Amino acid sequence: MLMLLNEVVRRTRQHHAIEHATIHLLNERYPSRRISGLSDVVGFTIMGNVHPEEVRQAVGNALLRLQAGDTHLAIHPNCGTNLAASGILVTLIGMVFGRLRGSVWNRFSLALPLVLFTLIQSRPLGFYLQQYTTLANVADRWVVDVQQITIFNQPAVRVIFE
Numbered sequence: 001m002l003m004l005l006n007e008v009v010r011r012t013r014q015h016h017a018i019e020h021a022t023i024h025l026l027n028e029r030y031p032s033r034r035i036s037g038l039s040d041v042v043g044f045t046i047m048g049n050v051h052p053e054e055v056r057q058a059v060g061n062a063l064l065r066l067q068a069g070d071t072h073l074a075i076h077p078n079c080g081t082n083l084a085a086s087g088i089l090v091t092l093i094g095m096v097f098g099r100l101r102g103s104v105w106n107r108f109s110l111a112l113p114l115v116l117f118t119l120i121q122s123r124p125l126g127f128y129l130q131q132y133t134t135l136a137n138v139a140d141r142w143v144v145d146v147q148q149i150t151i152f153n154q155p156a157v158r159v160i161f162e
Helices: 001-028 052-067 081-096 103-134
Strands: 036-039 043-045 143-151 154-162
Touching: 001 043, 001 052, 001 103, 001 154, 043 143, 052 103, 052 143, 052 154, 103 143
Parallel strands: none
Antiparallel strands: 036 043, 043 154, 143 154
């Protein structure tokens, strides 16, 4: 059972890395398009106005570049891991300062600089955590299917791996 769980986590991390690399390459080609993604154990979904063939080409290039050592492509500045790191740290600060006694102004004036400092520091923390939520070693991953789908009336492309 533990081996199965390890394999699920490993594949999801690999797909997350390929998703990031794919988005990097799509953003280079289409800098004004809003593109996002979501990874899972089977593959990932790219949300945005992108044709499946464009995604197929970007995924192929992403796999080649990751395998060639461009592991920096596995880390993305807009990853949800960055947002989660910020949210968790700021929430913890809010919980601590919410329990303090004193006027609202005093608590606010103490919490604000700490929250701002935390937001600044959480970005590098998010990048650091992506080392654990992505895995750039993708030599055993290959694409099985790339297909157009619709999510909440919005175009998306689903990428499935073997």
